[in-house]
Amino acid sequence: MCGIAGVIALNEKGKNKLNVIEDVIKPLSQRGPDFNDFYKSQDCALAHARLAIIDTSNAANQPFTDESGVYTMVFNGEIFNYKTLKQGLQQKGIKFRTESDTEVLLNLFINEGKDCLNKLNGFFSFAIYNNITQELFMARDRYGIKPFIYTFQEDYFCFASELKALLKFEIPKKINKAALMQYFHLNYIAGSQSIFQDVFKLPQGHYAIFKNNELQINSYYNLPKLNDLDKQKLNFDESCHKLYHLLDDAVQLRMIADVPLGAFLSGGIDSSIVTALASKHTSHLNTFSIGFKDEPMFDETSYAQLVAKKFNTNHTVFSLTNNNLYENLHDMLSYLDEPFADSSALNVFILSQQTRKKVTVALSGDGADEMFAGYNKHAASYAVLNNQYNINSLKHLSPIFKFLPQSRNSSFGNLVRQFDKLTSGAKLNDAERYWRWAGFYESAQLTDLFIPNFLKEVDITEYKSAKASLLSDFLSSQKQSMNQILLTDMKMVLAGDMLTKVDSMSMANSLEVRVPFLDYRVVDFAFSLPDSFKINNKNRKIILKEAFKKELPNEIFNRSKKGFEVPLLKWFKTDLKSLITEDLLSESTITEQQIFNYKHIQNLLKKLFSANPGDTVAKVWALIVFQTWYKKYYL
Numbered sequence: 001m002c003g004i005a006g007v008i009a010l011n012e013k014g015k016n017k018l019n020v021i022e023d024v025i026k027p028l029s030q031r032g033p034d035f036n037d038f039y040k041s042q043d044c045a046l047a048h049a050r051l052a053i054i055d056t057s058n059a060a061n062q063p064f065t066d067e068s069g070v071y072t073m074v075f076n077g078e079i080f081n082y083k084t085l086k087q088g089l090q091q092k093g094i095k096f097r098t099e100s101d102t103e104v105l106l107n108l109f110i111n112e113g114k115d116c117l118n119k120l121n122g123f124f125s126f127a128i129y130n131n132i133t134q135e136l137f138m139a140r141d142r143y144g145i146k147p148f149i150y151t152f153q154e155d156y157f158c159f160a161s162e163l164k165a166l167l168k169f170e171i172p173k174k175i176n177k178a179a180l181m182q183y184f185h186l187n188y189i190a191g192s193q194s195i196f197q198d199v200f201k202l203p204q205g206h207y208a209i210f211k212n213n214e215l216q217i218n219s220y221y222n223l224p225k226l227n228d229l230d231k232q233k234l235n236f237d238e239s240c241h242k243l244y245h246l247l248d249d250a251v252q253l254r255m256i257a258d259v260p261l262g263a264f265l266s267g268g269i270d271s272s273i274v275t276a277l278a279s280k281h282t283s284h285l286n287t288f289s290i291g292f293k294d295e296p297m298f299d300e301t302s303y304a305q306l307v308a309k310k311f312n313t314n315h316t317v318f319s320l321t322n323n324n325l326y327e328n329l330h331d332m333l334s335y336l337d338e339p340f341a342d343s344s345a346l347n348v349f350i351l352s353q354q355t356r357k358k359v360t361v362a363l364s365g366d367g368a369d370e371m372f373a374g375y376n377k378h379a380a381s382y383a384v385l386n387n388q389y390n391i392n393s394l395k396h397l398s399p400i401f402k403f404l405p406q407s408r409n410s411s412f413g414n415l416v417r418q419f420d421k422l423t424s425g426a427k428l429n430d431a432e433r434y435w436r437w438a439g440f441y442e443s444a445q446l447t448d449l450f451i452p453n454f455l456k457e458v459d460i461t462e463y464k465s466a467k468a469s470l471l472s473d474f475l476s477s478q479k480q481s482m483n484q485i486l487l488t489d490m491k492m493v494l495a496g497d498m499l500t501k502v503d504s505m506s507m508a509n510s511l512e513v514r515v516p517f518l519d520y521r522v523v524d525f526a527f528s529l530p531d532s533f534k535i536n537n538k539n540r541k542i543i544l545k546e547a548f549k550k551e552l553p554n555e556i557f558n559r560s561k562k563g564f565e566v567p568l569l570k571w572f573k574t575d576l577k578s579l580i581t582e583d584l585l586s587e588s589t590i591t592e593q594q595i596f597n598y599k600h601i602q603n604l605l606k607k608l609f610s611a612n613p614g615d616t617v618a619k620v621w622a623l624i625v626f627q628t629w630y631k632k633y634y635l
Contacts, residue, residue, distance in 0.1 A: 001512035002049055002051055002074075002077075003048070004047065004076045005166070006136070007021065007157070007159075008210060009043045010154070014155035014156035018043075020170075022047075027168065028160070030507060030509070030510055031049055031510070032048070032051045033510050035050040036050065037063060039065070039072050039129075048061075051512060052259070053259055054258055056258050060099070060100035062102060066106055066107065071110055072128070072129050074127050075125075076161055079122040080101075080122045081119075123145035123514075125140045138207060139206070139207040140202045140203070143367075143490065143499065143523070147162065148201065149162070150208075151171050151196075152198070158171070163337035172197070175197070176196055176197045176462075177457055178459045178462040178463035179194065180339075180626075181458060184441065185439040186438060188342060190493075191466050195629075202217070224523075224524050236533060240546050243522075246519070247517070247519075250516040250521070254516050260359040260360055261286070261362070262285065262359040262361070264288055264362050265287040265315065267303030267304035270369070270517065273365065273551070274363050274365050277516075279311035279312070285311070285313045286313065286358060287307075287308050287316070288318070290347060292322075295567055303556060304317070305317070307556065310553055322567050332505070333625065335349075336629060337504070339622070340504070340625065343568055343621055344501070345505050346566050347566065352506040352513070359511075363514050365517060366515045367518045367523075370486060370490050370493060371523060371526040372534050373486060373540050375540075377438075381485050386537065425437045430474050430480040431471045435471060440622070448597060448600050449596060454595050482535055490523075568617050572617070580605070580624065584624055584628070585605065601623070604620055
């Protein structure tokens with residue numbers, strides 16, 4: 001796990017950018033604290049900051065150049081099947097000077113070009129420069145676990161793992177207003193856009209070639225659709241058996257490391273499955289969880305301890321107070337490259353920070369909810385698709401929920417909040433319903449957040465195009481299915497929110513997090529399964545629970561799903577109140593900034609401090625995150 005960056009000069013003026021490559025490495029030091037170096041030729045410079053995991057010797061340091069001196073690579077990630085791939089290359093007479101997956105990847109590319117990508121089982125973003133043809137080849141893993149951002153300017157092309165490194169090239173910092181609108185709807189920026197114009201994210205499952213001042217981007221992997229893979233015709237029991245063994249092999253592969261390794265254990269089904277499988281392949285597994293002393297409603301450590309006891313893991317609980325959370329808030333926010341308002345990032349930041357004190361690699365259960373229908377919204381979608389709700393009745397009930405107290409911080413208030421969101425989405429078409437339930441704003445409310453002059457400058461075509469791209473599986477099909485919803489979750493929610501959160505917060509603490517559920521064999525198999533294997537009107541994650549029912553304590557299955565919540569509302573009313581009302585969202589700040597409609601913000605704050613805050617907490621948090629980011633980059 002590492003940080004990478006690079007630049008190609010397009011003319012004499014662009015060659016000045018080659019000289020800043022040493023400065024570009026510095027912002028990546030938390031991603032790679034063990035070693036950093038750079039490579040420079042006449043027209044290209046590459047930088048690498050290393051977190052040494054596999055073959056920690058100096059021989060495996062990067063940038064890595066092959067024996068011929070033609071190819072130089074910078075690589076972020078791990079190739080878990082590298083030993084098998086290495087054997088195949090050795091049979092062709094290729095000799096190796098390290099025990100690293102880096103050297104295997106480079107030689108595989110030299111021999112097979114872009115076709116090597118479909119042989120890789122792992123997560124990665126990398127760039128390989130051909131010193132003779134001056135061609136730069138770049139690629140990102142199938143699901144976007146590792147980041148890759150780039151910009152194509154008049155005098156140069158450059159890329160990096162993080163925006164803070166890219167900014168060292170002094171790229172223009174003009175806000176992408178269409179992306180900003182998307183951010184305030186979703187609380188993150190999904191797809192290929194970034195917060196800045198002309199800065200883009202290489203899409204997951206894609207590769208790019210930069211040659212002769214031209215950039216070509218192509219797909220090498222697409223998430224499978226049910227009809228593409230529904231050839232096996234396995235029954236439910238056979239599918240359970242196959243899923244178990246696929247996941248077991250995925251976990252075992254991801255335990256390859258030359259440094260201490262552990263596992264996140266929240267007490268939920270997904271992390272418990274990973275722990276159960278990992279404990280089979282080591283005699284003493286380290287597991288880690290965080291608890292919330294002041295928020296018993298969200299504390300799951302008792303379930304985590306049940307699992308830890310069953311599998312005899314070396315379990316550590318980091319029991320946190322609200323003060324502990326608050327003390328880390330500034331460090332978490334300061335690390336963010338672009339606005340990102342999933343508040344659970346704070347918990348992941350602290351969990352990674354504490355876990356890193358004992359291990360360098362941690363396994364996690366990310367990805368299972370998106371593949372096997374684990375979220376509350378999946379139950380709601382299933383109910384609508386199967387006509388379990390009377391839509392007309394819901395329309396009539398909608399006004400009632402508006403007046404009942406809504407809050408994520410109490411069981412009843414959260415239930416009312418969920419029903420209100422259900423009623424607002426149930427009456428919409430399939431694509432708009434998904435978009436509504438994925439976000440926090442209805443369309444009219446979102447435009448009201450901004451002043452008219454700002455809205456005039458928004459490229460609405462770009463906004464709608466990005467939205468249509470994210471919802472393409474809905475728009476290309478006449479009949480919606482649950483697998484269709486899950487595919488969209490994988491492309492939008494998992495890549496844009498969940499994986500972004502885990503990568504940025506773990507890398508902020510120099511911790512590598514591996515995700516066995518996103519082994520491509522597991523994903524392909526999951527999307528070959530019919531909806532009925534995943535969800536019905538009574539249960540979610542059906543096949544996952546059945547496949548592991550003999551492994552885990554019954555208590556893990558007989559409980560409701562809890563979020564990874566942060567006590568934002570309490571902070572808004574206490575520690576953060578003056579920062580909100582007198583600084584970040586004050587009338588003078590908003591007026592001077594010329595982005596937001598202050599009257600709308602006044603109404604948000606009035607509702608926030610009322611007995612019925614609803615989803616206003618998330619909306620205000622998105623504003624606070626943006627304002628904090630804005631001050632860092634513009635003031």
